[in-house]
Amino acid sequence: MGFSEFLGNGHVVAALRGMLAAERVPHAMLISGPRGVGKFTLARMFAQAANCEQLRDDFCGECDACRRIALLGDVRPLIEQGLAQRGERPDASTVERIPLLLQTHPDVWAVVPDPVRAKDPVARPMLRMGQLRAVQRAAYFKPQGRRRVFILDGAETMRWDLSGIFLKILEEPPESATLILLAPNPFLLQSTIRSRCLQFSLAPLPAEEVEEILVRRTKMNAEDRKLAAQYCEGCPGAAMDMDVGAVAALHRDALTVLERAVDLRGVAALFASTSALAKSHEIAFENVLEVFYSLLTDLLDLSSSSSKKTLRNPALRRELENLSRKVDVAWITKAVDGFDVLHSRMRRNINRSLGLDAVAISLARPAPVPEKSEIR
Ligand SMILES: [Zn+2]
Structure with missing residues (x-):
């Protein structure tokens, strides 16, 4: 003691x-x-x-x-x-x-x-x-x-x-x-x-130290411990209270929103993913925004340097690496700005789903400019 x-x-x-x-x-x-x-x-x-x-x-x-x-x-x-x-x-x-x-x-x-x-x-x-x-x-x-x-x-x-x-x-x-x-x-x-x-x-604590605390204080199984330690952003208290499955799903869904915003394969698909995210997770909207910030921080790390980085979302490393090849620092900065605006409006009770849609749409990349040879 x-x-x-x-x-x-x-x-x-x-x-x-x-x-x-x-x-x-x-x-x-x-x-x-x-x-x-x-x-x-x-x-x-x-x-x-x-x-x-x-x-x-x-x-x-x-x-x-x-x-x-x-x-x-x-x-x-x-x-x-x-x-x-x-x-x-x-x-x-x-x-x-x-x-x-x-x-x-x-x-x-x-x-x-x-x-x-x-x-x-x-x-x-x-x-x-x-x-x-x-x-x-x-x-x-x-x-x-x-x-x-x-x-x-x-x-x-x-x-x-x-x-x-x-x-x-x-x-x-x-x-x-x-x-x-x-x-x-x-x-x-x-x-x-x-x-x-x-x-x-x-x-914040390194993930290994959080895992050590989880071993001592909880009955979580090894797999959940690992995920909780990865997703808690260095906060053992958050890891202990975490519904690991729900948090992992939230991170995946948020990443899907970013992926669709980049590809913009169709507005309908993008809206489907933003509204699903805003409604399906019984989690404070503030926390949803934190998830976006943590994904964007990883994207920034991945796209700004070639060295191996410790990611905030190591479980999504492959997907994040793929996405980082499609975006640049300007896109990430724009995304952060968009979420900042959303955050500042949060207390004014904006329609959350619409707010997310607006950010996602603003991030959609313009259609690629056709090569000169194609114009002819
Ligand atoms: Zn005493």
């Missing part, structure tokens, strides 16, 4: 342990990195180490504090419990009055974007004012153990006009509390908050 369980990003782990050993723990940290790379796990381990009854710069995993904080390892039942406490159909004021807070140890809180169900099912989960105010009040309580730790997952979902609550805490930092903000990218936070946090960034 202890930090050695956390695989990858050893320099970040070493820095955290160094701070704990020297008892120079900051009041605010920001851990960034892609979804599923281990931000929450590392923050939870830090909370354990900051409160372990046996060790100073690591955690034993056995003492009462370690065990209780370890319960944050699976937040789903805790979220369900929190939502149930609030009642089936909470109105807006109830949501703020009874904030969703996950706590399994008196000194450690996890705050996650509130998924507010029932009345407003389309609202995106976000950190809400009630949650931030509760943290603000609790941060100044004396810890029962050594240190109060507040883990704020999805810090980028905080409304910018609420970040003042946060700044207040950071300007008058409580003596023995640490706020740990987690976000996919530090630049999604306001600069005034970002600059007051000690920043750490978790990089």
